[in-house]
Amino acid sequence: MNEIDRDSFSPGIVCHQVVSQAKISNRPVLDGINCEIKRGEFVAILGLNGAGKSSLLRSMAGLLPLKSGHVLVNNVSVTPDTLRQARQPLAMLFQGGGLIPQLSALDNVLCGRLSAFSGWQTLQGFPPSERRIGLELLDRLGMAEFANQPTRQLSGGQQQRVAIARALIKSPQILLADEPVTGLDILAIQQVMQILADLHRSGMTIVTVLHDLGLASTYAQTGIIVDRGRVVYHGTSQNLGQEFDRLCDKVDHQLIKY
Amino acid sequence: MGIYSWAWTGLQIDFKSLQNSGGYIADFISRLFPPDLSILDVAWIKLLETIQMSLWGTTIGAIISLPISILSASNLAPWWLRWFANFVQNVVRSIPSIILGLIFVAATGLGAPAGTLALGIYTIGYLGKFYQTAIESVDLYSLEALKVSGASWFQIAQYGVMPQIMPSLWGYTLYMFEYNIRAASVLGVVGAGGIGFELVNYIRGFEYNKATTMMLVLLVVVTAIDIISSQLRRRLEQQ
Known part of the structure; x- marks a missing residue:
């Protein structure tokens, strides 16, 4: 197998036992994340507020200090010493744009x-x-x-x-997007999601944090649901509704227990 | 409530002397009028000197404040540099302007140069903090976006931080210039040049009418500069 072929089979992003330094209510924000994102995939990361979905995305860009575990981008480990190289294939979108006004x-x-x-x-x-x-x-x-x-x-x-x-x-080969459509009107949401879909079609790997299950199942192939710093679902984006209902039921039960 | 009563006991206010003070104040004020306009030309020259002192003092202070504020900002500097730069700021801020005036009068002799240098140092204590606050309030995402795109520290400062803080930097600096005109008047008391020197001499010599002229001229100029600079600041905010 030559270099290029092997490259195209290797995963775009790997998270292995990722634990963040930052904590939320006495547990790490990311509490042992394992996941693998293939090249050319369109992945939506979902979860309730505080679940750690934005932190997961930030860890992939080297914006979140880790306590243990590691993140690989195109087989390059994301560490403070390798940031420049690891970020080279990446670009990132932020909620609200993150522009210089x-x-x-x-x-x-x-x-x-x-x-x-x-x-x-x-x-x-x-x-x-x-x-x-x-x-x-x-x-x-x-x-x-x-x-x-x-x-x-x-x-x-x-x-x-x-x-x-x-x-x-x-x-970039990989585009990370942290809630890129939060706060936009319906038309703008469609425009931005359509652009992401076009980029995906042209071969780019898209990983985006979303709040909207409908958008996730329309545009993404794969969904990752994060709950309390762990991946609780990783699979096709078509089952996201059911998976989310299960998650919400669990939270409801806990609320009743208290 | 506890803090207020504690502060009140510290003042040791004697109500009897307060009752009599009204008469003294009225007497003092009555002796200030009418202003003696014959010294308007002296007042004008001294006033220009005060403005010149403030302009240079503010500029010197602003130039030194910028690097100090960058080193104190939590989003740009590591904690140990921040600690040191904040300590420098606190030291400068805790020295009263009069003391700075005395130090520089001892160093460079009586006159405007001493006052200008004193203002320059005094300015650091305030502009350093103002600039630092402006830098720290820059949108975090915008800096992270540049980081992810591979920009260097210097490029993040140049393209990410500077454009976002420039309007408020100019605003704070203008405000400081305004403030320094008043501060320069106080510095004159210890002989560090400016209008305050003449003002105190007239009062010490019981020439209250001349002192009034000085204060009136100062009032006019401070008001004028306040109007101009608040308009400039408003324009900056709209940018």
Whole structure:
């Protein structure tokens, strides 16, 4: 088997016995997470508030200090020493976009390319070739006319599309999205989810935290349900409703017991 | 309630002397009027000096405050640097401006240079904290997004932090400039230049009418600068 073939069979992201340093009500936020995300998969991570779904996503990007266990991205371990290499195939979307509100849409997009330049180079701004690529990306997402507007003047959905352009400019293989549609209106939710679906179709691995079971089963192939820092379900996204009912029943019982 | 009564006993207020104080205050104020406008030209020169002191003092302070605030900010610096930079801030903040004035008068002699340097150091105690608060209130996600995309610490500061804090940085600095004009007036008392020096001399020499002119001129300028800078700050906030 040659290098490329082996590569295409190896998993995109592996979490093995991941325990976070941070705690919530006396247990680690992530309390022994095991999961494997294949390349080219569209995965939705679901769970109740405080279950640890955003933390799980953040651990994949190396944004969450771990107490034990390890995360592999494309076979590279995510540790403080290997962050640069491990993050190389990754891009991430945040709830609300995580843009710099005072910078223009184009400058925000170009921020996704900062790693390709030294601090001294970026002090003098980005080269025209990069600006052209940034503009093309904004155009692909229907945002070309807003390229020079500060992003704080844009709507939530428009901001998320700029954030997607910023993520895409580094040509990632894996896109992590932390509640990318929370707070958006119905039209914007559809637009953003459709973009994610298109990216998935073009071969990108998508891992997204969602709140909406309907969206998860419509767009994702696989669902991961997290409860109290552990994976309680990992399988097809079509059964998510039943699995969630079971989870909610359990929580209800506990509430009654108290 | 306990704290208030504790603070009240500490004041040791004598109500009898308070009853008589009204007359003294009225007498003092009556001697301030009418203002002696013959010294307007002196007042004007001294006032300009005060503004110049404040401008340079604020600028020196702001330039030193920026790196200190970055080193004190929880989202940019490791804990040990933060501890040290915050300690420096606290030390500076705990020295009264008058004492700073005395130190620099001893160092550079009477006059405006001493006051300017004193203001510069005094400014660090406040702007350092203001800048730090501005840096720490930057949206966390926006910085994490840059981190994940592989930006270096310097690039995160340049593209992530600076654009987000610049409007409030200018606002705080303008406010400090305004404040330093008043602080510069106080520094004159210990001979560190500015309008305060003349003001105190007139009062010590019982030339209250001249002192009034000084205070009126100061009032006009402080009001004018307050109006201008609050308009500038409002414009900055809208950015």
